[in-house]
Amino acid sequence: xxxxxxxxxLKARSLALAGLIATxxxxxxxxxxxxxxxxxxxxxxxxxTAGVVNIADFNGEWALGVxxxxxxxxxxFLQYNFLQADSSPSAYENSQGLLFDGGDRTFxxxxxxxxxxxxxxxxxxxxxxxxxxxxxxxxxxGETRFGGEENFTTTLGVGYEVALTRDVLVRLDYRAYLxxxxxxxxxxxxxxxxxxxxxxxxxx
Amino acid sequence: MRRWFFGVTLALIMVAPVxxxxxxxxxxxxxxLEVIDPYVDVRSGPGRGYPIxxxxxQGEKVDVLTRRPGWYEVRMANGRTGWSSASQISRTLxxxxxxxxxxxxxxGDYLASHWRVGFNSGQFTAGELEDSDTFSFLVGYRxxxxxxxxAELGKVFGSEIKGELYSxxxxxxxxxxxxxxxxxxxxxxxxxxxxxxxxxxxxxGDEDFTQxxxxxxxxxGRNFVLRGEYRWSEVDTDNNSESLEVWxxxxxxxx
Numbered sequence: 299x300x301x302x303x304x305x306x307x308l309k310a311r312s313l314a315l316a317g318l319i320a321t322x323x324x325x326x327x328x329x330x331x332x333x334x335x336x337x338x339x340x341x342x343x344x345x346x347t348a349g350v351v352n353i354a355d356f357n358g359e360w361a362l363g364v365x366x367x368x369x370x371x372x373x374x375f376l377q378y379n380f381l382q383a384d385s386s387p388s389a390y391e392n393s394q395g396l397l398f399d400g401g402d403r404t405f406x407x408x409x410x411x412x413x414x415x416x417x418x419x420x421x422x423x424x425x426x427x428x429x430x431x432x433x434x435x436x437x438x439x440g441e442t443r444f445g446g447e448e449n450f451t452t453t454l455g456v457g458y459e460v461a462l463t464r465d466v467l468v469r470l471d472y473r474a475y476l477x478x479x480x481x482x483x484x485x486x487x488x489x490x491x492x493x494x495x496x497x498x499x500x501x502x
Numbered sequence: 503m504r505r506w507f508f509g510v511t512l513a514l515i516m517v518a519p520v521x522x523x524x525x526x527x528x529x530x531x532x533x534x535l536e537v538i539d540p541y542v543d544v545r546s547g548p549g550r551g552y553p554i555x556x557x558x559x560q561g562e563k564v565d566v567l568t569r570r571p572g573w574y575e576v577r578m579a580n581g582r583t584g585w586s587s588a589s590q591i592s593r594t595l596x597x598x599x600x601x602x603x604x605x606x607x608x609x610g611d612y613l614a615s616h617w618r619v620g621f622n623s624g625q626f627t628a629g630e631l632e633d634s635d636t637f638s639f640l641v642g643y644r645x646x647x648x649x650x651x652x653a654e655l656g657k658v659f660g661s662e663i664k665g666e667l668y669s670x671x672x673x674x675x676x677x678x679x680x681x682x683x684x685x686x687x688x689x690x691x692x693x694x695x696x697x698x699x700x701x702x703x704x705x706x707g708d709e710d711f712t713q714x715x716x717x718x719x720x721x722x723g724r725n726f727v728l729r730g731e732y733r734w735s736e737v738d739t740d741n742n743s744e745s746l747e748v749w750x751x752x753x754x755x756x757x
Contacts, residue, residue, distance in 0.1 A: 337533060339569045341757065368619065370755035371723040372549065372572040376620065410621035410639060412753040419551050430549050439623035439637035441657060450635035450659035478661070486661060 341369045342502045343467060349495025351383050353405050353444065355482045359383040361405070365497060373415050377436065380408040381493070385444070390482070397481065402446045405491075407475060409440025409453045421460050431460040442477050442491070449477035467499040532565035532577070535594040542591065544584035548573035556584055566591070571725075588724075618642045618650075622729065622752025626658075629737075629746035630706050631695070634660030638667070640754060648676050658695065663704070665695035669711075675719065687715035687731060705744050711737040725756045 363381030638656035656667035669691025717731030
């Protein structure tokens with residue numbers, strides 16, 4: 299019970315923090331006197347992703363996710379990702395019974411990444427219209443929750459991005475999630491879950 | 503439920519600035535600038551790979567429509583639009599005759615009055631949390647060029663330890679105009695640490711802590727910074743206090 303109350307308090311604290319952060323941000327934007335304020339900044343994009351995640355020691359599963367990207371400079375960006383997948387019984391579990399069930403069977407992952415656009419170029423899908431594209435590398439840290447475990451995860455990946463229109467970006471991504479797990483072994487061991495996905499983002 | 507709260511909070515914080523930016527759309531009058539350089543290149547898109555299709559001459563006036571990192575979209579007197587680099591657009595005059603006052607043009611101290619978001623990751627090197635990994639999400643504001651405030655939401659992962667950290671820090675950076683610049687970190691926060699399995703008794707549970715640290719900022723480009731740091735914290739436990747040490751490496755962007 300005591301734990302429960304502390305968690306509620308923690309929640310309230312972080313909610314207040316989120317509020318504190320968001321409010322002055324909006325105020326600062328409104329009260330800035332300069333004419334430069336009227337320039338529309340296109341630096342944020344929000345998107346959805348769909349793909350396949352190969353959960354280490356389990357199966358490949360369909361995964362859905364969301365991402366938020368902040369373009370820091372022409373070359374660098376910061377990205378938040380969240381994805382979720384339901385796991386079916388592995389071959390081992392089919393013969394030996396489920397190792398865990400319920401909510402623990404949902405694979406969830408989120409991370410904070412930094413990206414570097416390695417090769418930027420124009421992409422011509424049809425004549426006369428150039429679309430900006432780039433091959434990028436990402437790396438960062440996050441958390442993976444699966445089978446009742448919560449694991450610190452290092453994320454590494456490579457992706458390709460094409461601007462379909464001015465506001466709509468399409469991304470193809472490969473990500474490797476590296477973490478320690480003891481789901482199928484007595485000792486903790488380093489495992490890698492891989493993800494291949496396609497995403498569509500809208501640039502604000 | 504609590505488990506997802508951290509993730510959702512992160513998502514909300516990432517979205518908050520988007521809402522503010524979106525409000526600005528749809529205003530009719532644009533910032534007008536006069537070109538004082540001999541010429542300014544206009545490209546077909548916001549990237550160095552796009553071809554130059556027009557050159558704005560000295561004395562010509564342009565409207566500034568949109569900003570992307572390193573680039574501005576401008577509308578020329580003939581009604582056509584294109585993209586010019588921020589460094590070229592910075593050498594222009596407003597209609598009042600003053601130099602252009604653009605969000606990403608360095609006049610005076612560009613670090614002051616800016617928001618920043620970022621993350622870091624690292625490992626504890628001493629104390630009860632030794633060898634635990636950690637990562638954090640950061641949101642900061644810089645009221646003065648040499649002083650910033652930062653809120654940090656962090657998570658700790660050890661082989662038998664899980665936890666969350668919340669702190670507010672003051673960053674003192676006396677030489678913020680250097681490309682590689684040292685900084686001092688002083689802060690106060692609260693942590694909630696659980697051991698799993700609960701067989702291992704921990705001194706640290708739900709506690710407040712004070713931390714101080716030394717770091718180095720490396721400014722990569724105009725609004726992107728790499729920060730490495732080492733922190734010492736004193737945790738106020740029930741009986742006495744516990745010392746922790748941690749190193750962190752992270753990226754932030756300011757806008």
